[in-house]
Amino acid sequence: MSPLVSLRGVERVYGEGEAEVRALDGIDLDFMPGELVAVMGPSGSGKSTCMNILGCLDQPTAGSYKFADNETRELTQDQLALLRRYYLGFIFQGYNLLARTSAVDNVELPLVYRGVAARERRERALEALRLVGLENRAHHAPSELSGGQQQRVAIARAIVTGPSMLLADEPTGNLDTARKDDIMRLLVNLNERLGITIVMVTHEPEMAEYCRRQVHFRDGKVAEDTGARC
Amino acid sequence: MLSSWSRVLFAAMVMAVREVRRNVFRSSLTVLGIVIGVASVIAMVSLGKSASEQVTQNVAKMGNNMIMLMPGAPRRGPGGGSGAPFTPADVKAIIQQVTGAQDVAPESAKSALVVFGNRNHTTPIRGSTNAWLRVRGWKVAEGREFTDAELGGANPACMMGSSTRKELFGNQAALDETVRVGNVSCRIVGLFETKGRSGGGDDQDDFILMPLRVFQRRIQGKTDVSSIYLTVKPGRSQTGVVRNLEMLMRERRHIGPGEDDDFHVADTKEFAAAMSTVTTTLTALLGGIAGVSLLVGGIGIMNIMLVSVTERTREIGIRLSIGARGREVLLQFLAEAVGLSLLGGVVGMIVGGAGSYAATRLMGMPFSFPPEIALIAFVFSGGVGVLFGYLPARKAARLNPIEALRHE
Numbered sequence: 016m017s018p019l020v021s022l023r024g025v026e027r028v029y030g031e032g033e034a035e036v037r038a039l040d041g042i043d044l045d046f047m048p049g050e051l052v053a054v055m056g057p058s059g060s061g062k063s064t065c066m067n068i069l070g071c072l073d074q075p076t077a078g079s080y081k082f083a084d085n086e087t088r089e090l091t092q093d094q095l096a097l098l099r100r101y102y103l104g105f106i107f108q109g110y111n112l113l114a115r116t117s118a119v120d121n122v123e124l125p126l127v128y129r130g131v132a133a134r135e136r137r138e139r140a141l142e143a144l145r146l147v148g149l150e151n152r153a154h155h156a157p158s159e160l161s162g163g164q165q166q167r168v169a170i171a172r173a174i175v176t177g178p179s180m181l182l183a184d185e186p187t188g189n190l191d192t193a194r195k196d197d198i199m200r201l202l203v204n205l206n207e208r209l210g211i212t213i214v215m216v217t218h219e220p221e222m223a224e225y226c227r228r229q230v231h232f233r234d235g236k237v238a239e240d241t242g243a244r245c
Numbered sequence: 246m247l248s249s250w251s252r253v254l255f256a257a258m259v260m261a262v263r264e265v266r267r268n269v270f271r272s273s274l275t276v277l278g279i280v281i282g283v284a285s286v287i288a289m290v291s292l293g294k295s296a297s298e299q300v301t302q303n304v305a306k307m308g309n310n311m312i313m314l315m316p317g318a319p320r321r322g323p324g325g326g327s328g329a330p331f332t333p334a335d336v337k338a339i340i341q342q343v344t345g346a347q348d349v350a351p352e353s354a355k356s357a358l359v360v361f362g363n364r365n366h367t368t369p370i371r372g373s374t375n376a377w378l379r380v381r382g383w384k385v386a387e388g389r390e391f392t393d394a395e396l397g398g399a400n401p402a403c404m405m406g407s408s409t410r411k412e413l414f415g416n417q418a419a420l421d422e423t424v425r426v427g428n429v430s431c432r433i434v435g436l437f438e439t440k441g442r443s444g445g446g447d448d449q450d451d452f453i454l455m456p457l458r459v460f461q462r463r464i465q466g467k468t469d470v471s472s473i474y475l476t477v478k479p480g481r482s483q484t485g486v487v488r489n490l491e492m493l494m495r496e497r498r499h500i501g502p503g504e505d506d507d508f509h510v511a512d513t514k515e516f517a518a519a520m521s522t523v524t525t526t527l528t529a530l531l532g533g534i535a536g537v538s539l540l541v542g543g544i545g546i547m548n549i550m551l552v553s554v555t556e557r558t559r560e561i562g563i564r565l566s567i568g569a570r571g572r573e574v575l576l577q578f579l580a581e582a583v584g585l586s587l588l589g590g591v592v593g594m595i596v597g598g599a600g601s602y603a604a605t606r607l608m609g610m611p612f613s614f615p616p617e618i619a620l621i622a623f624v625f626s627g628g629v630g631v632l633f634g635y636l637p638a639r640k641a642a643r644l645n646p647i648e649a650l651r652h653e
Contacts, residue, residue, distance in 0.1 A: 099568040
């Protein structure tokens with residue numbers, strides 16, 4: 016089986032000359048389809064930059080990023096947007112839901128860009144909300160929901176399209192312990208039941224425990240990788 | 246693919262409507278700018294159209310295709326004093342020699358007291374022939390035109406305008422009654438249809454028409470003809486007739502080469518053309534001024550859209566991260582701007598139309614609202630939306646997703 020994600024010698028450099036910052040300094044990583052990976056490391060180690068590159072929101076300064084055997088360097092901005100639309104799902108630390116927009120409308124949003132008809136959109140959005148246990152909060156605006164509930168709406172939005180890979184940037188960062196475990200069980204469940212590849216940034220070892228593979232970043236390099244399929 | 250595009254477009258419109266409703270107060274202020282702009286353009290154009298329609302109607306009331314021959318030099322004021330009046334022989338000569346003329350009507354006029362029973366009324370008395378009716382565009386509502394015998398001077402007869410009739414008879418029947426005009430008793434043989442007020446506001450229906458012979462002998466006391474009206478035969482050139490007429494009159498009035506005319510010729514076509522040039526120019530000018538306010542309204546939309554893009558940077562970041570392409574974000578913001586300005590266009594059209602209607606009623610002008618200005622307003626306000634919405638929308642579409650997501 017060929018890897019879903021393949022990074023080879025990926026570098027990301029910000030600034031020039033004296034002010035040059037090497038956020039990523041030669042990353043080699045392969046993720047197989049269906050993996051659940053925890054990305055760890057101190058702040059400034061390059062985790063978030065790596066996530067942005069994996070999510071095609073940013074592009075490497077040097078090196079190669081292949082997604083399902085497609086070299087992303089060769090894709091246009093529009094093609095990258097389509098890659099995000101059809102294959103990727105994002106869960107942000109700060110939820111990033113549209114304010115003053117109901118949960119179900121938020122979840123529907125990625126389907127709007129896929130050109131799904133309104134009725135089907137609504138059905139699939141409600142189904143996704145049911146999966147994260149929020150079907151009875153569908154018509155609440157984010158401001159009327161707790162942090163954990165907002166995070167679950169964000170997860171519903173990320174999975175409603177049935178993505179190949181889910182990228183989660185500290186999905187449990189703003190939550191209390193009980194809620195953290197809820198969210199982690201949900202992610203593990205999605206990974207096991209739907210076979211979605213999940214890459215998750217966290218700096219809490221307890222959360223990383225849920226993942227079979229852990230990758231540690233330090234100074235823009237991979238310091239430790241427990242390895243695939245252990 | 247096409248249907249998915251139309252869905253994206255539809256979704257963009259739904260989102261735009263939602264966003265507009267979310268900021269009702271701000272949106273209505275933005276729209277107000279367009280409303281004022283479109284309303285003033287519509288009102289100005291509609292009023293201008295109404296004015297030129299009124300001019301056309303007034304000229305039509307004066308008689309179609311008419312040439313007027315008056316004594317006096319052309320540039321020394323109307324009916325200028327220096328020229329001698331015409332004579333019945335002049336009229337005869339014109340009828341015989343100006344071949345392009347269809348009808349030739351002499352006219353002399355004088356004010357006189359008209360008495361019926363215990364009522365009396367001073368009104369202009371005009372002396373002419375039946376040709377006068379055709380030339381000046383009068384129709385007989387009741388009764389008949391003059392007979393040849395009457396025109397020859399027998400059995401004094403007269404025809405009466407509707408206002409004069411009302412003055413003297415009220416609601417009573419007037420036909421075949423005998424009125425005293427000056428010191429002539431004459432029978433009313435015809436009543437004219439009402440024409441209404443002229444462009445200058447005069448009552449055109451207040452006059453009495455008598456056969457020229459009777460008028461000259463019994464009212465005026467001399468055989469002068471104060472003016473002569475002509476119409477042109479279909480297919481003949483008006484300028485040709487005017488030139489013939491001028492040559493004939495110069496000859497008859499013994500004006501040598503190089504000498505100035507002591508009469509002048511005017512035609513309604515010329516008059517109408519001059520008037521419509523004035524109204525068209527005025528309409529364009531006022532419409533242009535109104536257009537400036539539409540421009541200001543458009544800048545208002547651009548301003549609000551730029552604020553909106555900055556405010557919603559994070560939203561744009563979210564949309565980009567879940568797979569919106571730049572052009573789809575552009576479409577959404579453009580839809581919002583176009584929607585706002587189209588709304589303003591429709592409301593402005595209603596307001597402008599209503600304002601123009603009220604103004605024309607107040608000024609007693611015919612109301613004119615050509616459907617094409619509604620279309621133009623619609624297209625124009627949509628165009629304003631595209632023009633002034635594009636820049637902010639492009640700014641939104643070009644945002645870097647990561648930076649947009651970090652934006653607070």
